[in-house]
Amino acid sequence: MLQVNYIRENRDKVLERLSVRNFKHPELVDEIISTDEERRQLQTSLDNLSAAANAAAKQIGELMRTGNKEEADALKAETTANKEQHKKLSEQLSEKEQQLHNLVVQLPNLPHHLVKAGSSADDNEVILEHGSPAILPEGALPHWELAAKYDIIDFELGTKITGAGFPVYKGKGARLQRAMINFFLDQATEQGYREMQVPHVVNEASGFGTGQLPDKEGQMYHVGIDGLYLIPTAEVPVTNLYRDVILKEEELPVKNTGYTPCFRREAGSYGSHVRGLNRLHQFDKVELVQIAHPDRSYEILEEMSAYVQSLLQKLGLHYRVLRLCGGDTGFASAMTYDMETWSAAQQRWLEVSSVSNFETYQSNRLKLRFKGATGKTQLAHTLNGSALALPRIVASILENNQTDKGIKIPEILVPYTGFEYID
Known part of the structure; x- marks a missing residue:
């Protein structure tokens, strides 16, 4: 299985070597790259949400220690909503990763540079x-x-x-x-x-x-x-x-x-x-x-x-x-x-x-x-x-x-x- 990072960073080379195989679906390469971009965006959003949740947890702890219970409870309610968003993003990320996997496994290996083009x-x-x-x-x-x-x-x-x-x-x-x-x-x-x-x-x-x-x-x-x-x-x-x-x-x-x-x-x-x-x-x-x-x-x-x-x-x-x-x-x-x-x-x-x-x-x-x-x-x-x-x-x-x-x-x-x- 080809590595997604390599496909993304070497798109033209991947297409050139796949042409040596007479690969019939070169459009799959761009679909993989675009799907990976969507996956990366979801991962970034999830990471940001996780970071915000960690920061909120620390803030809630500090508010509770200083006796600001009402403010702490309000922040807890906000983090509860964030948890629902986190779950939703996690499910979307899992689905996108599976979609990406299903696309990547359809690509054959890239022929070595000594391998000549040919059909049979x-x-x-x-x-x-x-x-x-x-x-x-x-x-x-x-x-x-x-x-x-x-x-x-x-x-x-x-x-x-x-x-x-x-x-x-x-x-x-x-x-x-x-x-x-x-x-x-x-x-x-x-x-x-x-x-x-x-x-x-x-x-x-x-x-x-x-x-x-x-x-x-x-x-x-x-x-x-x-x-x-x-x-x-x-x-x-x-x-x-x-x-x-x-x-x-x-x-x-x-x-x-x-x-x-x-x-x-x-x-x-x-x-x-x-x-x-x-x-x-x-x-x-x-x-x-x-x-x-x-x-x-x-x-x-x-x-x-x-x-x-x-x-x-x-x-x-x-x-x-x-x-x-x-x-x-x-x-x-x-x-x-x-x-x-x-x-x-x-x-x-x-x-x-x-x-x-x-x-x-x-x-x-x-x-x-x-x-x-x-x-x-x-x-x-x-x-x-x-x-x-x-x-x-x-x-x-x-x-x-x-x-x-x-x-x-x-x-x-x-x-x-x-x-x-x-x-």
């Missing part, structure tokens, strides 16, 4: 490309056909149990899933991340804190009777561990990692581009979350990007890194890098990770601050990244590593799987 994924910048496309044998198959051939993933069985987008992993497919989860967690802890095991459902305050609510309410599974939400990513519970927390500056950066299943409704997702593992309603992911000093957050963003790339390199996958344009950057993010692997069987790029810097957008909602040597508190920066999301990594491994002997497991995973081939 077609406008994203390719930052680098690593490796070469796999050379596949004749008659190479897409992963959904390989899954059926080797009986390792059953999409129809998942549909029977739950619905489309909830696959069942079987045999070596299930072991490959477990192997990658352990591998990604081990790699993260070696890099200094602390492993956390967190709830898979969160309350509304947690969803609001990281920006999923109210923006992505329709994409989340809602447990209506309890008012809880299935998590779309471990980012939500892991980051919310620090809601309403004041850290010490020397504790930064805080580095946490966690594995969770992720649940996304993905409403309206149809077509061949979402076939098989390309888009699911439930999938596994290992997430990285960092809480950083504002002076270092973009350095840390680059470090996180490099770390995710190191995982892809260890898995032997051909990939590229994109910096998302304004129109494709998530609601709460100031800058996002996407990592995509090349599917030689599908002849298309598959997004396998996003690494984002949210600057103070989440921490302002979370009231997540740190205190420096001076004792002054300020908002921290939050970052997160997928390291990695499993479905499209599995798809890439199956498609790019198919041989006459079967699916060759990347060497780095063999100690985790206990087998070299899926055959």
